[in-house]
Amino acid sequence: MIKVLRLGHRAGRDDRISTHVGLTARQWGAEEIVYSGERDTSMMESLEDIIDRWGGDFTVNYREDWRPVIRDFDGVTVHLTMYGERIDEKQEEIEKAVEGENLLVVVGAEKVPRWVYHNVDYNISVGTQPHSEIAALAVFLDRVSEIKSEFEDADIEVVPSEDEKLTEEKN
Numbered sequence: 001m002i003k004v005l006r007l008g009h010r011a012g013r014d015d016r017i018s019t020h021v022g023l024t025a026r027q028w029g030a031e032e033i034v035y036s037g038e039r040d041t042s043m044m045e046s047l048e049d050i051i052d053r054w055g056g057d058f059t060v061n062y063r064e065d066w067r068p069v070i071r072d073f074d075g076v077t078v079h080l081t082m083y084g085e086r087i088d089e090k091q092e093e094i095e096k097a098v099e100g101e102n103l104l105v106v107v108g109a110e111k112v113p114r115w116v117y118h119n120v121d122y123n124i125s126v127g128t129q130p131h132s133e134i135a136a137l138a139v140f141l142d143r144v145s146e147i148k149s150e151f152e153d154a155d156i157e158v159v160p161s162e163d164e165k166l167t168e169e170k171n
């Protein structure tokens with residue numbers, strides 16, 4: 001089971017990025033995203049609307065008190081940060097550590113509290129330059145998981161095409 005914790009959401013400013021963090025988590029096989037920071041029901045509802053239509057078993061939750069999500073997690077915890085150890089050097093070790101275990105991936109927005117750095121199993125960088133939580137999450141999950149292709153109970157599915165935009169309504 002893969003779960004993603006998105007820290008420090010700022011309503012309005014982060015809506016699109018936080019929605020895309022959720023969609024990225026789902027595409028790479030996560031089962032749940034937990035948002036913290038400002039409670040933003042409209043962002044979470046618009047994400048849930050997309051998920052309802054495109055299917056799959058993916059849960060969207062909010063936790064104001066996010067520390068227990070890390071502290072009480074039963075599995076391996078990874079915080080993605082440009083200050084962490086290089087993914088290329090730790091990938092093999094993490095792959096072994098998550099075999100048969102749950103995985104929690106933590107991504108931030110602005111400044112991530114120092115507490116996180118000291119309470120996760122791994123602080124991992126995807127390159128040591130600042131970029132985006134969406135990119136970091138996609139690259140990390142692609143290294144340790146895979147692109148999910150089956151989304152149960154979808155109302156709509158893409159029909160892959162060389163030169164057309166094709167979809168199929170399922171219900």
Ligand code: SAM
Nearest residue numbers: 080081082107108125126127129131132133136
């Ligand atoms: N100074 C931040 C940091 O600690 O990585 C950059 C803030 S960035 C706007 C928001 C989030 O994107 C970070 O909290 C982190 O999760 C992710 N991120 C950005 N660059 C990253 C990188 N090179 N490697 C891993 N994660 C990164």
